Amino acid sequence: MLGGTFDPVHLGHLRSAVELHEALGLDRVHMIPAAKPPLRGEPRVTPEERLTLLRLGIGDTPGLVADPRELRRDGPSYSADTLAELRREYGPEARLVMALGHDAFLRLAEWHAPSRLFELAHLVVIDRPDHEAPLPDALAALVAGREVDAVAALMAAPSGGLLRLRLPSRMAISATELRRRLAEGRSVRYLLPEAVEARILDHGLYRQ
Template identity: 30%
Template sequence: MLNFYAFFGGTFDPIHYGHINSVKALANELTIKKITFLPNHLPSHRIPSKTPSYHRLKMLKYAIDNDPLFDIDFREFEINHVCQTVKILKKIRMELGKKTSIAFIIGKDALFDIHLWYKWQDLLKLCHLLVCPRLNFSHKNYEHSTKIWIDKNRIYNKDIIFNKSHGYIWFSKIPLYNISSTDIRLRINQKISCKNLLPDNIIQYIDRFNLYCNS
């Protein structure tokens, strides 16, 4: 078995229980002891967040504070330009070496658009992909080149993730958490309660800084 590192990328705008509970369930499913959040500063494949990066990062810190499962990699915030995921993973691979298993966690919704990512077909040369379920997303409905790529590299034996350094796609069977940052921002803008959708301290932070009221 190789040394293993799991990274969870995203804008986390804001971080919510869909993020937190999904990766906790994934950690339980695969017996992962540590998951590192890799927050985007200036994402390359989606519309930039209107929320200042330091607010998103603060909320992420508060949400996972004192949870031994989680930590944060701040590297994207040290670069003041758009960061492609492939380039970030290349740096991580260089740091951790060739004989380390690296996994990158994404949702099925992100996988749906992965053909729009910079050098997306190079991702599996650097890591495994661990895919969390999302509502109304089936890989059978993906863009044709994406579906071929998924079918070619999908695995059903989770042990491969820990014995190979990269190259495979695992579809998690964890519960579906139907919570989205987009819906939360809309609810806040419409003054609808977000109780039980994200941690109370994050709700308080959003109220304190009047975030998402004009989203």
């Protein structure tokens, strides 16, 4: 599971999903747009439009799935609820993984029912070079005893582990900067998949 606002989806999101699929040996990566992200502001375009852009971005990429399940639920888009749905679908023995970026990981203790996440899945943190910095106390307590240092160790159980993973292609693309460029009528070529760029421009999305 790789969640996010995908506001809009860009090549950094998609490349990370492909590399997670390969590095962890996953059957598939569910890319799940949040309808109402609890800890972020309201996205600029509707959840349905962000899902459409995500589907265009994924295209026929093997192993990636645009998953609309959070758009079908009322209320905030809690990851614990999403993982519970996936656990029911795949069964108790499946290896489930939730991937998140380092900045999101640092706020994990503020999430809804954070300990429940580990009951339902493993967490994989897409790391950055300064990850050795001390964790906030609440986060350190939450992840104590859970961290492993290899994919094989993580996959030895269906859930409960934490792995920090350095991906080969850390593409420094910011959705915030993309929205700014689109609002100003500046080029976003080579930052988005062509099909995503075309729909955004054809429909005037993210224009002020």
